[in-house]
Amino acid sequence: MKVLLWHVHGSWTTAFVLGRHEYLLPVTPDRGPDGLGRARTWDWPASAREVTPEQLRDEDVDVVVLQRVRDLELVREWLGREPGRDLPAVFLEHNAPDGSATHTRHPLADRSDIPIAHVTYFNQLCYDNGRAPTTVIEHGIVDPGERWTGELARAAVVTNEPVRRGRTVGADLLAGLAAVAPVDVFGMGLAGLHERYGLDPDRVALHDDPPQAAMHAELARRRVYVHPVRWTSLGLSLLEAMHLGMPVVGLATTEVVEAVPREAGVLSTDPERLWAAVRTYLHDEDAARLAGKAARAAALERYGLPRFLADWDRLLSEVTR
Secondary structure, X not given: OEEEEOOOXXXXXXXXXXXXXXXXXXXXXXXXXXXXXXXXXXXXXXXXXXXXXXXXXXXXXXXXXXXXXXXXXXXHHHHOOOXXXXXXXXXXXXXXXXXXXXXXXXXXXXXXOOOEEEOOHHHHHHOEOOOOOEEEOOOOEOOOOOOOXXXXXXXXXXXXXXXHHHHHHOXXXXXXXXXXXXXXXXXXXXXXXXXXXXXXXXXEEEEEOOOHHHHHHXXXXXXXXXXXXXXXXXOHHHHHHHHHOOOEEEEOOOOHHHHOOHHHEEEEOOHHHHHHHHHHHHHOHHHHHHHHHHHHHHHHHHOEHHHHHHHHHHHHHHHHO
16 A cells, blocks of 8 residues: 655664655655655665655555654645544554653544554553554564674763753763773764763763664674663664664663563662663673563564564555555
8 A cells, every 4th residue: 555654863763764655755855854755874665655745645555654743734734634534544652651651641532533543552651542443563673683792892872962951861961981991872862961961071982873784783882771861752773772682781661661671671669670680791791692682583573574564564554444
C-alpha cells in the first residue's frame, strides 16, 4: 500500500521504510519540518520517495501515519481528505507526556476514528488517551552488528540538546559520572554543555552530531554505555548501544526498566549505585563483556526489525480494512 508519513524522527523512519510498502515523504523547497523529504545521512530504499504537496493530490494514498497534530491540517490542505474519515490514519506517538504523568491528555484523546500507536507501554500508561483506541508497537532497530571492543576505559553517553533539555535528560548528572570515569558525550546541540554544568573538558569530551555509522563505531570502543535520562521516551540510542553489545548503566526510570534486563547492566534511581557500577565495568573488562552480550541478546529478541515491521503491517491492515 501507499503510506504517507513525514520525516520527523530519522532513526525510527529508517526502520519503518524498510517494510514492504511504498512510502511517500513530503518535501518542500526549504526542507523544513513540513517537508524534510528523504534522509541524507541514512541509506533509505527507493520505495521511500519524495513527493511535493502538489504531487500528493495525484497519489492514491492508502493510509497516513500522523506524528504531529499539524499533520492533520496538512492532510486536509494537501490532499483535501479528512484523516480517520475518508483517509485511514494512525497517530504515531513518539514521546512521553510533556506535562504531568497522571493528568496529560493526548491531543487525539477525543477522537475514536484514529488509533494512537505508542512506542512504549510506559507512554501508553501515562497518557490519558480518552476514547481513542490505542496500541503499542515497540521500536525496531536496524542491527548495527555486535561491535563492542571496550578498548577505551571510558563511559559513553548519547543525548541531544542537553543544555536546553537539562535535567530531563540528566545533564546535571554528568559531573558525578565524570568524577568516576572519563566521559564521551555524543549527540546534537552540545555547545555550552561544559559551561552550563561546570564540566572539565579533560574529563568530558563532546562529539557534536557525528554520522550514525561513525557514532556506532566510536560507541563500541567505549567500555560502558550510560543512560542518565530522567524522563523521555525510550531512546533509540540506548537500544542501538545494546545491539552493539555494550553493558548499560542507567536510571531506572520510564521504559528503561523493561528494556534492560538485570544481566545486561545496572539500573537504579540512586546515582551513587550507578557510579559504582561504572567503576566496576571500567576495571573488570570481562564483566563488561558478559553484560554487553546479555544486552545484545535482549535487544535482538525484543527490538528486532522483523517483529517491528510485522506489527506495523498488522496495524496498517486493520485501519485500511
